[in-house]
Amino acid sequence: MKAAVILRQVPDVVEELVIAEDGRSLSEDDVMYITNELDEHALEQALLLKARHTGTVTAIGLGGDAARDALATSVAKGADEAVFVPIDFAARGDNCVLSAHLAAALKAGGYDVVLTGVYATDQLDAGLGGLLAARLGIPYVGGLSGVQLDAGGRKAVVHKEYPGGRLGVMEVDLPAVLGIQSAEQPPRYVPVSKVMQARRTLRVKELKGPLPQVAGVTVRKLLKPESSAHAKMLEGDEDAVAGQIVNLVKERGLL
């Protein structure tokens, strides 16, 4: 089995998101990056497949320098190969550009499965997995919480999540692109010392070349949501807040 996993660097939404002066992008200096959470699940799923079948996992890190750290972590977790794909700040969330940029390299790599998170938090378009599969002319199924490969490596049986906890079972001919919602187990933890070690010995291939000129979604402006309603804030320390919640519960006859 030959698997590729695509790991995107996305703005960490726990940090404050500062809108740049142009009003339609984030202020680059203020962005803190993390690996897109569902891409971490895609990596975990690939490593689980590797443990069940003989094979290799190639981690493909997209973004700025933060992507190199993500690759070191991936190798420390068990990825066999690391590929860094530098992406200009403006294009990082643009899956139309990313899919066009990656298609040739993924085709040349001859992977049986390409795994990626079913969506990214900076996504405004159709999503990376579906666009990639369409460009490669291979099947795509997303929203997956389980992937099994048959012994011959010619097809996968996947579990696709539907609302209400229902799971669709589908058989997919390989090669295919799979959009992961959650791996079969939580992404593994790897100690910092192992990441440091991996970083020292890391051999990263780089996908060079300019980004393709592909039309994408035009962002006119970014804005903070102005909700029609905002919660009435309960002030004070935990004691005061607890007292107010107890009153609310009493008023509603819920006690």
Added chain:
Amino acid sequence: MSPGGIVVVAEQEKGELADITLEMLACGRETADRTGWPLTCLLLTDRAAPFKALPLAADRLVIVEDPSLGAFNPEVHARVLAHHLKAMAPALVLLGNTATGMDLAGPLSLLLGGMAVSGCVRVAVEGDAVVATSRLYGGKLLAQTSVPAALALVLLMPGSYPRQKGMRDRAPKVEVQGGAGLAGPLRVRPKGIIEPKAEDVDLRKVPVLVAAGRGVQTKDNLRMIEDLARTLGGAVCATRPVVDQGWLPRSRQVGRSGVTVKPRLYLALGISGAPEHVEGMKDSDLVVAVNTDASAPIFDVAHYGATVDLLDLIPVLTEKLKAAKGGK
């Protein structure tokens, strides 16, 4: 079809329309009334009969009926939709920002040459552009986007438009067609559905839900949340990340891929309010949210909020509730 039409790609399950279909029709109706464009509902199914007389707010209902269209198959659905949409050449196509719509957006946009926009909560047409407002960065920001109004594929977030406006007092003109566009070998084959196990508790029937988000930090902390829930005569539920950690069973997950709940009280602890969670709890009677991040989107959904540390709050709150119960 005249140029500039709007097509809603319906979602159905076992002979019933999904809520998102009515919400897309409400969005499509509003846009159609503003632009004067015709609104078509395009429905793929293995059985047309249950849908023929529905009073949908579309001008026309096109049902594509074929035995292969029973279970969702991204490959088959994309092929059939591409065939029909190419012929209809609408300006705007509405898809659900759902498990099925998200599978179709990529292939359809390349097959049709139209641009897809996801996470949309508002849609408008300005000249020859579709202008959409989308949720971005876990709902922390909104993006106003524009794409050409030529087979523009807009993925609508569930809950963005009132579903009752997707119906009206009369049924649209109905056409039933065969499954054209199906030729060719299939590389994706649906093999069935695994129904969720009937597990410990049905969250939809519990009047008080205490919901744990990422802010609970550790599995051990769930114990005091369970104590709090017991005191309130309710149950513990959680967001997806908590369930993915294996801290609670899947049956306790509230949100898009979990359960949709409407309890009398929803106490959201350490929950940021990502759109896919909010979808499953926003209709609760009373929402009280506790999160140290004052800018967390959950406070736009909650009726009451507090930014104290939940680990400090919970023991105090539980004690006060026990005391209040005892003193009744």
